Amino acid sequence: xxxxxxxxxxxxxxxxxxxxxxxxxxxxxxxxxxxxxxxxxxxxxxxxxxxxxxxxxxxxxxxxxxxxxxxxxxxxxxxxxxxxxxxxxxxxxxxxxxxxxxxxxxxxxxxxxxxxxxxxxxxxxxxxxxxxxxxxxxxxxxxxxxxxxxxxxxxxxxxxxxxxxxxxxxxxxxxxxxxxxxxxxxxxxxxxxxxxxxxxxxxxxxxxxxxxxxxxxxxxxxxxxxxxxxxxxxxxxxxxxxxxxxxxxxxxxxxxxxxxxxxxxxxxxxxxxxxxxxxxxxxxxxxxxxxxxxxxxxxxxx
Amino acid sequence: xxxxxxxxxxxxxxxxxxxxxxxxxxxxxxxxxxxxxxxxxxxxxxxxxxxxxxxxxxxxxxxxxxxxxxxxxxxxxxxxxxxxxxxxxxxxxxxxxxxxxxxxxxxxxxxxxxxxxxxxxxxxxxxxxxxxxxxxxxxxxxxxxxxxxxxxxxxxxxxxxxxxxxxxxxxxxxxxxxxxxxxxxxxxxxxxxxxxxxxxxxxxxxxxxxxxxxxxxxxxxxxxxxxxxxxxxxxxxxxxxxxxxxxxxxxxxxxxxxxxxxxxxxxxxxxxxxxxxxxxxxxxxxxxxxxxxxxxxxxxxxxxxxxxxxxxxxxxxxxxxxxxxxxxxxxxxxxxxxxxxxxxxxxxxxxxxxxxxxxxxxxxx
Ligand SMILES: Nc1ncnc2c1ncn2[C@@H]1O[C@H](COP(=O)(O)OP(=O)(O)OP(=O)(O)O)[C@@H](O)[C@H]1O
Ligand SMILES: [Mg+2]
Numbered sequence: 299x300x301x302x303x304x305x306x307x308x309x310x311x312x313x314x315x316x317x318x319x320x321x322x323x324x325x326x327x328x329x330x331x332x333x334x335x336x337x338x339x340x341x342x343x344x345x346x347x348x349x350x351x352x353x354x355x356x357x358x359x360x361x362x363x364x365x366x367x368x369x370x371x372x373x374x375x376x377x378x379x380x381x382x383x384x385x386x387x388x389x390x391x392x393x394x395x396x397x398x399x400x401x402x403x404x405x406x407x408x409x410x411x412x413x414x415x416x417x418x419x420x421x422x423x424x425x426x427x428x429x430x431x432x433x434x435x436x437x438x439x440x441x442x443x444x445x446x447x448x449x450x451x452x453x454x455x456x457x458x459x460x461x462x463x464x465x466x467x468x469x470x471x472x473x474x475x476x477x478x479x480x481x482x483x484x485x486x487x488x489x490x491x492x493x494x495x496x497x498x499x500x501x502x503x504x505x506x507x508x509x510x511x512x513x514x515x516x517x518x519x520x521x522x523x524x525x526x527x528x529x530x531x532x533x534x535x536x537x538x539x540x541x542x543x544x545x546x547x548x549x550x551x552x553x554x555x556x557x558x559x560x561x562x563x564x565x566x567x568x569x570x571x572x573x574x575x576x577x578x579x580x581x582x583x584x585x586x587x588x589x590x591x592x593x594x595x596x597x598x599x600x
Numbered sequence: 601x602x603x604x605x606x607x608x609x610x611x612x613x614x615x616x617x618x619x620x621x622x623x624x625x626x627x628x629x630x631x632x633x634x635x636x637x638x639x640x641x642x643x644x645x646x647x648x649x650x651x652x653x654x655x656x657x658x659x660x661x662x663x664x665x666x667x668x669x670x671x672x673x674x675x676x677x678x679x680x681x682x683x684x685x686x687x688x689x690x691x692x693x694x695x696x697x698x699x700x701x702x703x704x705x706x707x708x709x710x711x712x713x714x715x716x717x718x719x720x721x722x723x724x725x726x727x728x729x730x731x732x733x734x735x736x737x738x739x740x741x742x743x744x745x746x747x748x749x750x751x752x753x754x755x756x757x758x759x760x761x762x763x764x765x766x767x768x769x770x771x772x773x774x775x776x777x778x779x780x781x782x783x784x785x786x787x788x789x790x791x792x793x794x795x796x797x798x799x800x801x802x803x804x805x806x807x808x809x810x811x812x813x814x815x816x817x818x819x820x821x822x823x824x825x826x827x828x829x830x831x832x833x834x835x836x837x838x839x840x841x842x843x844x845x846x847x848x849x850x851x852x853x854x855x856x857x858x859x860x861x862x863x864x865x866x867x868x869x870x871x872x873x874x875x876x877x878x879x880x881x882x883x884x885x886x887x888x889x890x891x892x893x894x895x896x897x898x899x900x901x902x903x904x905x906x907x908x909x910x911x912x913x914x915x916x917x918x919x920x921x922x923x924x925x926x927x928x929x930x931x932x933x934x935x936x937x938x939x940x941x942x943x944x945x946x947x948x949x950x951x952x953x954x955x956x957x958x959x960x961x962x963x964x965x
Contacts, residue, residue: 488684488686490682490683490684490686491686491688491689493648493651493653493673493680493682493686494680494682494686494687494688494747495688495699496653496672496673496674497651497653497673497674497678497679497680497700498674498699498700498703498747499674499700499703499704500674500699500703501674504703508688508691508699509688509690509691512690512691513689513690
C-alpha cells in the first residue's frame with residue numbers, strides 16, 4: 299500500500315467530521331427557532347382553542363388543552379349576539395363601522411400623501427422644505443396631545459361623533475406619514491422625467507397620473523398597510539370621537555370584554571378579539587405579496 | 601432671415617450664485633449650434649433656460665420671432681433630448697414616443713404614422729413594445745431622440761445625447777444625427793463635451809467658460825482663430841502649443857524669439873506680424889509644425905529642436921520637444937525618423953500662428 303489512499307481516507311474522515319458538526323449546529327439552530335416560534339404562537343393557540351370551547355369546558359378543562367368538542371357558538375355570539383353595554387348585537391355593526399371608516403380614510407390619506415409627496419419632491423417651490431419639515435413634525439405629535447383641539451375642531455365643523463368625523467381625524471393624522479413615504483420615494487426619481495413630460499406638453503396632474511402613479515405600486519402598498527393597521531387598530535381616537543352607534547370595532551371589543559354579566563365568557567372574548575384582528579392580518583397577507591413583488595421589479599431604472 | 605432663436609443679455613442665477621452672465625446668441629433657421637465648455641460652465645442650464653424649464657433672472661429669449669421669456673415649456677414649440685434620456689419607465693417604447701402627441705391631442709392615425717416613420721428612421725422597430733429598462737444604452741438613446749423627432753418643432757435641444765455610448769456607437773449616432781439635420785433642415789442646439797462631435801456637427805459653436813461666452817463662430821473660426829487663450833487651449837486635441845515668446849520689429853514683420861532651456865533661443869521671422877507687444881504667448885497647433893522639407897510656404901520657418909519624446913499614434917507620430925519652458929508637440933507623418941534625445945529640424949508654419957496677450961489672454965492678431 300502506498301500512502302495515497304491513506305491520505306484520501308483521512309481527508310474523507312475529516313470531511314465527515316466537519317459535516318457532522320455543521321449538521322449538529324444547524325439542528326441546534328432549528329430547535330432554537332422552533333422554540334421561539336412556539337413561544338410566540340402560544341397566545342394565539344390559546345385564543346383559538348379557547349374560542350372553540352364551550353364555557354363548561356373552559357371551566358373544567360386546562361387552559362392549553364385542545365377542545366374536546368369543537369363549537370362555533372362563541373364565534374356566533376361574538377359576531378352577532380354579545381352585549382356591548384345595553385345592546386346585544388355582537389361585533390357586527392361595529393365591524394362595519396370600522397370598514398366604513400378605515401377604507402375611505404386609508405384611500406384619502408394615501409391619495410393626498412401621494413400628491414403631497416409628488417409636489418414636495420418634484421415641483422420644488424419656495425418653502426417646500428419647511429412644509430415638509432412641518433409635516434414630519436406632525437408624525438411625532440402624540441395622539442393624546444391633539445385630543446382636545448381635535449374635539450373642538452370637529453364640533454365647529456359639525457361632524458363630531460360621526461364616521462366622517464373619524465375619517466377626517468385619521469386622514470389628518472395619517473397625512474404626515476403618507477407624505478413622508480411618498481416624498482422619500484419620489485425624491486429618488488430623476489427630475490428630468492418631469493422636465494421631459496413638461497416639454498411633451500403635459501401638465502401637473504397629467505404627469506402625476508401618467509408617469510408617477512404607475513411607478514408607485516410598492517410605496518402605495520407600504521402606505522396602505524401602514525395606514526390600515528393604524529386606523530383599524532386605533533382605539534384612542536375611536537373612543538374619544540365616536541358616539542353610540544358609530545364606534546369602531548376596537549371600542550366595541552373593549553365594551554364586550556368589560557361588560558360582563560355574571561360569568562366571564564372567555565370563549566366569546568377570544569373569538570371577538572380574533573375577529574377584530576383578522577382584517578389587518580388579511581391586508582398583510584394580501585398586500586405583502588405585492589409589496590415584495592413591487593420591490594423586486596426594479597421598475598424605476600431607465 | 602429672422603433669427604429662429606435669439607437670446608439677448610440672458611442672466612441666470614441660483615440665489616446669490618450667478619451661473620450665466622450676459623449671454624447673447626442668435627441662430628438662423630437650419631443652424632446647428634453646438635455649446636461646448638468645461639464641466640459645470642452652465643451648458644445644461646442654458647439649454648434648460650431656452651426650454652423654459654428654469655426661469656431666467658435677466659434678459660430675454662425669442663423663439664421664431666416671438667418673445668418666449670415667460671412662456672411655459674409646452675408652448676415654446678421645442679423638443680428636447682435629455683442627457684439621461686429621461687424615458688418614462690412604465691411606458692413601452694411606442695408609448696414613450698407617442699406620449700407628446702397624445703397629450704397634444706394628435707389623432708391616433710397620425711400618431712401611428714409618425715411612430716412608424718421615426719421607428720424606421722432610428723431602427724428601433726423591433727423594440728416598440730419593450731420597456732425602457734429592457735433596452736441597451738444605444739437603444740434608449742435612439743428612443744429619446746425618437747421622442748423628439750415625432751414632434752416637428754421649431755427648435756431641437758440636445759443635451760450631451762451621445763455621452764453614455766461606446767466609441768463605435770457614438771460615431772454611428774453622430775453621423776446619424778448629422779444626416780438627420782440635413783434631411784429635416786431642422787434647427788438644433790446641441791451640448792457636447794466631445795471636440796470631434798462639436799467640429800463635425802456644428803455650423804456654429806459657442807464656447808462657454810464659467811457662464812460667460814468666450815467665442816461664437818464657425819468651427820473653422822474657433823479652431824483657426826481662437827479668440828483667447830482659453831478657447832485656444834480648450835478646442836483641439838492634442839491642444840494647441842502655447843509658449844511665451846519675445847518679439848521685436850525687424851524690417852518687414854517681426855522677429856519672434858522663443859527661449860530654450862537647453863540652448864540658444866529659437867528665432868523665427870514672421871513677415872506678416874503686425875504690431876505686437878514685446879511679450880506675447882505664441883500659439884501653434886501641432887499639425888502646423890512639420891518635419892523640415894515636408895511643409896512649404898512663404899511663412900514656413902525652420903529651426904533645430906531637441907526631441908524629448910516620440911509617440912506613434914497610428915496615422916501620425918507626435919513628437920514632443922521643449923520650448924519656452926513647456927512641452928511643444930508636433931504632428932509628423934507616421935514614418936518619421938525622429939528619435940528621443942536627438943535633434944531634428946522642424947518647420948513652423950507661421951501663416952497659422954496665433955498671438956495672445958499674456959495677461960488678459962486676448963488674441964492679438
Ligand atoms: N439647482 C441648482 N442650484 C444651484 N446651482 C446649480 C443648480 N443646478 C446647477 N447648478 C450649478 O450651475 C452650474 C452649471 O451647471 P450645468 O449643469 O449647467 O453645467 P454643465 O455645463 O451642463 O456641466 P456638465 O458638462 O458637467 O454637464 C454648476 O456649477 C452647478 O453647480
Ligand atoms: Mg450638463
